Amino acid sequence: MLIFIYTLLTIGILQMIVNIWKYVGFLRSLRDVLSAGRGRIRFWKNIALVLLMFFLIAYLFITFKMKPDLMIAALLFSGSIFAAIMITIMFVLMNRTKARSIDIAELLIGVIDARDPNLNGHSRHVQHLTMLIYEHLPYHEKHEINLISLEYAALMHDVGKLGVPERILNKPGRLDSDEWGIMKKHPQIGVNILEPLNSFSDIVPWILYHHERIDGSGYYGLKGSKIPLASRIIAVADTYSAITMKRSYSEAGSHEEAIRIIRDVSGTQLDSEIVDIFCHIPEKLIFDCYPEQVKF
Ligand SMILES: [Fe+2]
Structure with a gap:
């Protein structure tokens, strides 16, 4: 016993x-x-x-x-x-x-891409580039942000474009000041869409501030380190993707051109430390970030 x-x-x-x-x-x-x-x-x-x-x-x-x-x-x-x-x-x-949260995210991305042909995999491209930058961050900065949260923030950074009229999203020429004013609301619209979804509450500020500029002249006037690190990473990925992906109103820029522009705006628009990290990533790894549908 x-x-x-x-x-x-x-x-x-x-x-x-x-x-x-x-x-x-x-x-x-x-x-x-x-x-x-x-x-x-x-x-x-x-x-x-x-x-x-x-x-x-x-x-x-x-x-x-x-x-x-x-x-x-x-x-x-x-x-x-x-x-x-x-x-x-x-x-x-x-x-x-x-699994439910992933389904919601995939659904939203599908709708965004379907509404705006100019995006043509842009969200996915920004997601891959953001992950690549994250991999090259120093340890203390990696520790600051959760990888999966960052991945979904990058994927859904432009979810607010669902609230921008199609005539503005798909306009072949440049936007006038009124249209630009509406376009500038997309980070806030993104917040309005995601805020009720409890699963995404952490990434809401990252999405809200993804168009902030390091010198404080962005949409909300946040400056330097006041801008969340995740938003600063997404901003670099977003800028590179915007330059190198083909739009209905412009041809795709080259990698060299994108790197030159990104370096030019380092310290004014983009975080100079993240730009430096990005510019030292081997080209091949950056090219591998193009989503399947737009691969050369
Ligand atoms: Fe955006």
Whole structure:
């Protein structure tokens, strides 16, 4: 009987260690943009982690310092199995939420590209370029932003163009001042579209400020490091993509031309550190960022 009791307790202890390890993995995966509502549960998720650790200590104490009977061993064992089931359910629910968020993002991008032929994969191009810049950031800056959040912010940076009339989006010539005024509202429209979606709440400011200029002369007058790092990265990717992709009113510029223009506006429009990082990325890696439909 004693062997059976200690077997139950040993399995319970091992299961609790696995539970804590799985739960920490769950908390890590909550950090990205696709995991909704983490702000509200921040306190409770930490309490749950402390409780799991407390249970493990209690298991160890009862096993080694007390003389547990069958009832206590069975209770501790079933407690560890219960925790394992709950953690598994949380994982499944979170993955379903993420899948739904991805579907929403893909749907929005499909609609944007369908409405504006000039974009022709622009969102996808900016997403790939942004990821490439992120890979080349110094460690402390990488640490500042979540990769998945950045990826979706880049993909949806122009989602507000859904609120810009098609006659302006598809105008063959230059926009007049009134039309330009409407076009300038697209970051705010993007915020209006994404704000009700809890999953994307973190990336809303990044999208709002993607047209800010380092010298403070952008849409909202934010200057230098006041502009979120993610927005500064997207701005460089966006500028390169805008120059090198073909539009109905202009031919695609070359890579060299884009690099020259980006260097010219470094420190005034674009963040000089990010420009420097971008300009040192091997050309081949930058060319690989073109989405399939516009690859040369
Ligand atoms: Fe934009």
